[in-house]
Amino acid sequence: MKVLFVSVNKLKSFRPVLPIGMVTVATQVRTAGHEAEVLDLMWEEEDEEAVRAAVARLRPDVVGISIRNVDSQNMLEPVIYTPLAREVADWARAEHPGVTIVLGGPGFSTVPEDLMGFVRAEYGITGFAEESMVPFLVHLARGAEPEDVPGVIYRRPDGSYHRREPVFRIDYRKAVRPDPDLYDRRYFTYSYETHDRSEKVPATIQTKKGCVLECVFCSNFLVDGTGVKFDEVSRVADEVERLRDEGLEVLEIVDGVFNLPLNYSLEILKEFVRRGIEMPWSCMINPGNVTPELVDLMVRTGCYYVEFGTDSGCDRILRGLKKNFRQRQIVQSHRLFEQAGVRVEHCLFIGSPGDDRDSVRETFDVMDELVPSGAPDAHAYWTLGLRVCRGTALHTTAVAEGQLTGDERFIVPKYYVSKGVIGDDALLDEIEERVLANDNWYLWWGLRTIGLRTRIRMAREESRRIEAELMTHLPRRGPAPAPLVATPRREDRP
Known part of the structure; x- marks a missing residue:
């Protein structure tokens, strides 16, 4: 065909x-x-x-x-x-x-x-x-x-x-590696602007699918299933060698989290070292699974940048999100990469379940320590609200709190923001002030000209307008199967 x-x-x-x-x-x-x-x-x-x-x-x-x-x-x-x-x-x-x-x-x-x-x-x-x-x-x-x-x-x-529900199994030994000739070559000549520099689009590789965590907001179980499906270490190294030999300048490992589970990521890096693989690369990191050995191997193989899924700096909020780390580990992991000369970017939510004035201030204080204004190799990216996906624990919470009804159409996204944040005008003003005071922090590009509270109102109006328009194109909903619900479990390696 x-x-x-x-x-x-x-x-x-x-x-x-x-x-x-x-x-x-x-x-x-x-x-x-x-x-x-x-x-x-x-x-x-x-x-x-x-x-x-x-x-x-x-x-x-x-x-x-x-x-x-x-x-x-x-x-x-x-x-x-x-x-x-x-x-x-x-x-x-x-x-x-x-x-x-x-x-x-x-x-x-x-x-x-x-x-x-x-x-x-x-x-x-x-x-x-x-x-x-x-x-x-x-x-x-x-x-x-x-x-x-x-x-x-x-x-x-x-x-x-x-x-027909997906069968989340894959035999990497039979799956053919993506043909690089199918990529548009303009990716590899394009330069994009980061916070403070210009970089090339990286080549990408995925070492595994899935995750062992149960974060309340994550929809990964719909995309990759539950548990982890591992590629063979030798196949991963073969692909990286091929990319390197083809002259590509930078690599990104696009696993949802590279260092979970830790033993597998160490196996990958040790194979890189054994083969003499060293090229600039980056990945997403879980702050709870960072060791000196991991950082050392990452640096030896060329890692120059990591993105932390930090989410919050308050232990109470991290527990509620079902994260596997706490504030102490965020700080320790950041310092290990900082001392090794690796750029660190933190991704954080404002408005998680239970978030209020105290927890937001605590998180901001932690980021003030780790990502002060003018820091050369650290940044913090803030997101107001968490996108809700049907079937997640966050969806259940949003319905229980009356933020959603439970029968929404998700053609336009729905967001959860804790009432302790969205209902506190003084806190929203403080958030705006603190973000603008630090040139290494980012929340929204127009914040210097449109205040946060004003932008929230505008964005909600825009979202309602978009939804009204798109809903006219949806057929009347008929009976449909119940949505998938996450039931995490660990799957063995192939």
């Missing part, structure tokens, strides 16, 4: 991100003998022209639309990305009537039913599409409904959805 994959992610800030998921799936499809092409709209100025031209040239049987993010995930900047997916489907049908539209990607996996109705797609695939897409195409080629393909979803005539 002929398949055109289209990535609708056009977000260049904080930086452009390689569509590793889409390219991985396209590589499996090609390897199975199908004709597959990719179109990355990141670099296109005329989206419609690019889509129509690609469809006219290939005349695909299937157009697979990859949705990395549904929205900006920023309550203060409500931007929705999925209208472009709807337009891509419309352009493809207009150019080639009868083409089958299939949705996928991590963003799609978090709100599949709503996006199926909004885009009017025939099919969707949740979970590991690199495992499901090829058998899905086999069914389509035979003219058979792919009802038994893991992760498949489609709308029945009565308006309900047939949904």
